[in-house]
Amino acid sequence: MSTSAWVRRLSSFATFSHDELNLLEQLGGASRQYATQDGLVKAGDPADRIFVVLEGLACQFKLLPDGRRQILAYLFPGDMCDPRHLLAPRWNHAMCVLWPARIAALTLESVQRLERYPNIAAAISRYSMMQQSIGREWLVNVGHRTAYERVSHLLCEFYTRLKAVGLTTDDSFELPLTQAELGDTLALSAVHINRTLMELRRLRIVTFLNRQAVIHDYGALRAAAGFDPGYLQLDTEPGVPLGRD
Amino acid sequence: MSTSAWVRRLSSFATFSHDELNLLEQLGGASRQYATQDGLVKAGDPADRIFVVLEGLACQFKLLPDGRRQILAYLFPGDMCDPRHLLAPRWNHAMCVLWPARIAALTLESVQRLERYPNIAAAISRYSMMQQSIGREWLVNVGHRTAYERVSHLLCEFYTRLKAVGLTTDDSFELPLTQAELGDTLALSAVHINRTLMELRRLRIVTFLNRQAVIHDYGALRAAAGFDPGYLQLDTEPGVPLGRD
DNA sequence: CGAGCCCTTGAAACTCGTCAATGATCGTGG
């Protein structure tokens, strides 16, 4: 059972030796299968391990007392939690599985073992930095873009992130999200998500079929979103290592 | 020229030796004075140093091409940028000064020098983790709370953060922000910020005078916001459970 | 074949934004 998406993702942030690659690959053995709707952690749980999504889809979210939900991040294959969570006593947000997933859990000790390899430590830090960058862009998205721009921007982000780990075919990718989940991500009602997606479909920019998103006109999508992929840092050259995390 | 707010802030995340305290205090010498409106970095600048705000107020923000602005974080006295920014080739957001400030700049080397002390490294990591946590809460705020809840929540956050570094007196604190800036933070128009603040004032919950916010009824403010200070991690020790929701 | 979830669509209501004008405050220079 391969950890390849994870290795591919980290490889864009550092160059690994044979040993390091082996170590990363071994993680597959410690993984477990989860089903849609499975909870991974909830707010208040002790933060004693983080997760690496090897296949499938998971997300982080926060719940308000009255049931409103804000999705904070998606973990596609190859994505992991920020190891810094291990420094806090407890989680202050929740995680759940959105589509059947194979997920590995890492304890503080296993992360420290990995981070003895400077290349791995550097890759994880750079990768986590990029995830933070995505979070900042989401704040801009939710705060200052219209519904149409928001949806377009999120689709651009997904497309770019998935392409980077080889999870797109031609111009389409798996997107097993309900419109309610997209709504909780973009702070829009499911109804309005629907209307916006219909509009994108009507303009032949993006269509959806069987949980697949097909980008027919990436130029138009990107223009609609004002999408600038720079923040995804898929271009950076590996540099100097920086301490622990 | 004290660095005390910074030391106080970090001290809540680790216990420092005499040597470590000295080292942190020395930073004050390398600081510089800035005026309101001064830019610190803009998107695209090389990320070769980060900033520690010793006094005054600065913020991070992103600009959209048409001029819309989203403020991403405030740096009160004692706050610093995440050192991880040094791992990226360039900034993808901007920073500016909002109120006369004394600010120190740290290069990658100086951060590495500090992080040779494990307590300092740990404190900075934990502190940065908390900053990230604030960012997540902001996404919830902007995404899923009403104008009234948003404003209340932000005021609760400010009050709690400032109290933790001793920058409150009684129930008031300095808040030299314009309503336009609050609007760009909370994704509301300045006009609507005004109406919301008026409402808080009408209900005798919070008043404003000479750039000071005065909290008359913290209970009501907290209730209005649904504020739970847990995410600020000002109370807990690693691993120690606390019975809460 | 039914149950449940999800998508789709319309109509009405509401929150919040935009526009515009007035007033208050403050720093600056005459």
Added chain:
DNA sequence: CCACGATCATTGACGAGTTTCAAGGGCTCG
């Protein structure tokens, strides 16, 4: 010391974008 301009706060009227409510239809799975 006062006049001026600039920035910011305040207020009202109106409009736009989005939410809510409600109902119907399609798909999938047991």
